[in-house]
Each structure stands twice: as C-alpha cells, then as structure tokens.
Amino acid sequence: SDHRLDYPISPQDMDWSDYFPAYFSKKRKLDDTADSHEETVAETRTTSDVQLDTKKVEIADIGCGFGGLLISLAPTFPETLILGMEIRMQVTAYVQDRITALRNQSLTKKDEGQDVIPGGYQNIGIIRGNAMKFLPNFFEKHQLSKMFFCFPDPHFKARKHKARIISRTLLAEYAYILRPGGIIYTITDVEDLHLWMAKHLDDHPMFERLPEEEQEEDVCVKIMRTDTEEGKKVARNQGSKWVACFRRIEDPV
Numbered sequence: 001s002d003h004r005l006d007y008p009i010s011p012q013d014m015d016w017s018d019y020f021p022a023y024f025s026k027k028r029k030l031d032d033t034a035d036s037h038e039e040t041v042a043e044t045r046t047t048s049d050v051q052l053d054t055k056k057v058e059i060a061d062i063g064c065g066f067g068g069l070l071i072s073l074a075p076t077f078p079e080t081l082i083l084g085m086e087i088r089m090q091v092t093a094y095v096q097d098r099i100t101a102l103r104n105q106s107l108t109k110k111d112e113g114q115d116v117i118p119g120g121y122q123n124i125g126i127i128r129g130n131a132m133k134f135l136p137n138f139f140e141k142h143q144l145s146k147m148f149f150c151f152p153d154p155h156f157k158a159r160k161h162k163a164r165i166i167s168r169t170l171l172a173e174y175a176y177i178l179r180p181g182g183i184i185y186t187i188t189d190v191e192d193l194h195l196w197m198a199k200h201l202d203d204h205p206m207f208e209r210l211p212e213e214e215q216e217e218d219v220c221v222k223i224m225r226t227d228t229e230e231g232k233k234v235a236r237n238q239g240s241k242w243v244a245c246f247r248r249i250e251d252p253v
C-alpha cells in the first residue's frame, strides 16, 4: 500500500540516477549542512558521450504494466527520457529487469561493433508509484510532453468510478505537469470507460480533442494500439480498441 511507496518531497529532490544512470549522476544526501542538503557525485557511467544532469523525463506511461509501450517508444524517441509508473511491486521489478537486460544486450553489441537500436534503451525507466497521488512530487509544471493511459483499470461499478485514473481532479494535475501543446493519449477496450475518459477530457477547460486525422497519423497512436501487453491480449480475443487523444491548450492569460 501507499505508505511503503517512496516519493520525493518535490521534483528537485528526485534522484533520477537509479532510473537513468546514463543521464544522471548520483545525488548524495548531506546531513551536516543546513541550506545545501544535496550534492552530486560522479558515478560509474554506462556511456561517456552524454552530458549528465541536463535532461528531464518528458514522456510518462501511467500504469505501464509489463512495459511493452516503453520498449517500443524507446527507439522512436531515442533522445527523450520516458518513464513508466506502475503500482504493483512485482510488475515494476519485472519491467526493471527487462530494461536492464535490453541495456546490457545493447552495450555488448556496441562493444562488438554491431549496430544497436538508437538510445540503447538508456532512455526508458520504470518507477513504482501511485499515479493518482504523487505525480506533482515527481514532475514539475509543464515538464511532460506526452502522457499515456493505456488500458487503465475500468472500475466498472458506479461506486468505484472515483478510482478511475481520469477524473476532474486528476485532470487538473495532468494539465499542470503537461506543457501547452502536450498530449494525453488514452486507449481502452471498455467502451463505457472510453466514453467516460473522453467526456471528462472534453469537459475540461485545459484540453481539446485531437482531430481524427491527426490522431491517426500520430506514430504513438499506432504503437499504443499494438504494443502494450494488454492491447495484445485484446487483439488475441478480437476485442475492440477505443482511442481518444487530447491536447493540453495554452494557459489562459
């Protein structure tokens, strides 16, 4: 449950080096100074050609499950840091192992002079967390360019609807961490949930729906239709998939 989840007091306190070791140096807590309580420590690097501590996570996969979307997005946006957030501990550990294996494979290939996929999977990470509670602790205002909600839990019963990951309150939070022009991607096999998510996003003043044509041209929509584990299950069962994408509009002056 939540009391065992680690989360930073603010985005500035977050140490990303465990998740993206090729891009961040380790932050060390210093107990003996009052005002500056952190310093960065040079760590063993997995790649030498990047400047450390300059990037921020820009894409988030909320409730990422087994990581299929992350792994497909990795070479599509090799210069962008992509984070999956997942509440289940064992699933998170599984995805972490998957990422580590892909990174190691990539490094070995590189050492052997073989071609590797762009980014070498150094740009994807997974964190255990409750996305309904702590997102603003991880991401600052306007930090994200894309948020994915792929096959979220439907919580069918009316009295359970408050547990849905798209709600008026949570949309205010997503609008805060998304930059103007940023996109929320949703996909589900439950029509009722699709209508619910689209309605809440439609009703929200900070979001506008992407025109069908633009949606269908978006490479991320193609990936999210086919590459998540839940999406594959739905395809095997010949179920329908409903997609709705919304753009975060400019802040009103």
Ligand code: SAM
Residues within 6 Å of the ligand: 062, 063, 064, 065, 066, 068, 085, 086, 087, 088, 091, 129, 130, 131, 132, 133, 149, 150, 151, 152, 153, 228, 229, 230, 231
């Ligand atoms: N997106 C993945 C896919 O398409 O294969 C997984 C879909 S699965 C039906 C929903 C996932 O959301 C589960 O792995 C669940 O543990 C996770 N989840 C549910 N509530 C969450 C929350 N509040 N924060 C983070 N993850 C959550």
